[in-house]
Amino acid sequence: MPVVKLTLSDAYYEKLSAMAKTKNKSIQDFIRDTIYEENTIFTPEEAVKRAHDGRFSDGHNFSLPDVYGDDWTIKRGIAGVFGKKFFNYVVDNDVDIEFVSMDKYERRAMYRLKEASRNG
Structure with missing residues (x-):
């Protein structure tokens, strides 16, 4: 590039x-x-909106590719930059999403909806 x-x-x-x-x-x-x-659809705000669409209300952990499903088309390096941007957005804003851990390969951050959003 x-x-x-x-x-x-x-x-x-x-x-x-x-x-x-x-x-x-x-x-x-x-x-x-x-x-x-x-x-682009790859913004923290859009990812938050998609995460709250009801697919993850059961408390299961999810990653950004899970949030976007078939729309996840960005390449690995750019995906990492977007992932860091999303992480910072979640940490810095009250969006009812929390960081859980890295996946078993230590490549993707895993998140879940906060309890307040699951019950609210």
């Missing part, structure tokens, strides 16, 4: 960072989405 580097002044970096933050995106995702006008 090609890497593109961009040099910005401190002021432009702060402005770009703020613009990305208002869209709740990384700078990389913000630039990609802005330039190519692409919207």
Whole structure:
């Protein structure tokens, strides 16, 4: 995968960072989405919405690929970046999802709906 580097002044970096933050995106995702006008389903907000669709209300653990099912089409490296972003989102926001552990291969984070969301 090609890497593109961009040099910005401190002021432009702060402005770009703020613009990305208002869209709740990384700078990389913000630039990609802005330039190519692409919207992706692979956002923490979309993953939370899908996790709460009723499939996991029985208390079973799930991973991000479980949440997306057949829609899980992202490649391994990018999936790791998205996984870290989702983990941070779950930890930093009250979304009634909790991290449980890593799977048996230590490659995928496992989550479950918090008790409050299962009973509410």
